[in-house]
Amino acid sequence: MSSRTVPTRQRLSQVRYEIRGELARRARDLEATGRTLIKLNIGNPGAFGFRAPEHLQAAIAEHIAESDPYCHQQGLPQVREAIAAQQVQRGARSVTAAHVFLGNGVSELIDLSLRALLNPGDEVLLPSPDYPLWSAATILNDGVPVYYDCRPEHGFQPDPEQIEALISPRTRAIVLINPNNPSGAVYSRATLEAIVRVAERHRILLMSDEIYDAITYDDAVYVPLAPLAGDLPCLTFSGLSKVHRACGYRVGWAVLSGDPIRSGDYHHALDLLGALRLCANVPGQWAALAALTGPDTIGALTAPGGRLFEARRAVIEACNASGRLSLHAPMGALYAFPGIDTTGLQDFDDHRFALDLLDNEGVLVVPGSSFNVGYRNHFRVTLLPQPDEIRDVFGRIEHALARWETRGAASQAAIA
16 A cells, blocks of 8 residues: 655645744643643633623524524625625725625635735735735735835834835735734824825735724724725725634624725625635624624723733833833734844744743743744734733743843853
């Protein structure tokens, strides 16, 4: 009998998703031995004691008897109408229920939207750091990710001039993630307007991942992209996972705004791909309707005294008190992206540091290089734990840094 292995797709070798990758597998192995870990690698509210709001739970129970059949491939009409109304209220142009697509989370819709757009070799401009699903979906749909820098020293803001300089005849889309994962940056209106002008000059589709749209802190103002884009085709993504703490419901949506004639073929392609996967999770869509028409449940969490605000404060204070850590304070989303001063830390590498932190301190973080950046001295943590647990985590991080300092000093002494 042949021992030949089952072949896999070659492009998978180019895909990285360390959020659930090697370090997460190592964490499972440690837990299997009885270790207790603090896992800050995933922005998963339910894993930290958050619950989806009661009116979302009630909506599913109330409509469960209506949820057995497939629905329209784009989603329940009532839900699409509510999403369209929200977008129109924000100022998006030419949006009706026909321009709304429901999916099994934003992740599925990112994949479908790129599959509908890309031919082999087409390029997508992505932020660096990015949420790595965007890179993976681009690669697996035969596209080429081209990164524009959102540098720490510039507050992780994109540079519209650099974006324009990267455009080639193969560029098909500019992707924005705002508020940003992993950095927590919230983009200014002026920056967004400049990027819209770039896209209009080159007639390029805008794709705006706004899953954290209502999660902002202090005086940060979330500015939706679609109203600024006007008639320029723009695809906006959002959903239940983060603002409504309902990750497991797997409900996201994408809204295609702008001139419907310019985007007509793309609209039909999205509809075809939606039909091929039949439909999105129907019970969860009823929760989406409740979320869109019900009360605000996130504002109290992000305001001073709220749990997310105070967890963020704990991260900021820990970084300010550290001799090694620096932080651009996150103004939105559910993450912080601290940097490490590696002076004297011999052979420092963010992945090795994360592994050391996991093995010796019982804390799981995501190395910064996992987010497609060229530097290796950052890491991402979620803001979802209780503030006291955040303080405990950063105490353990300081212990790990002290070990690296001791090793570096010993190495320097041996050389001398």
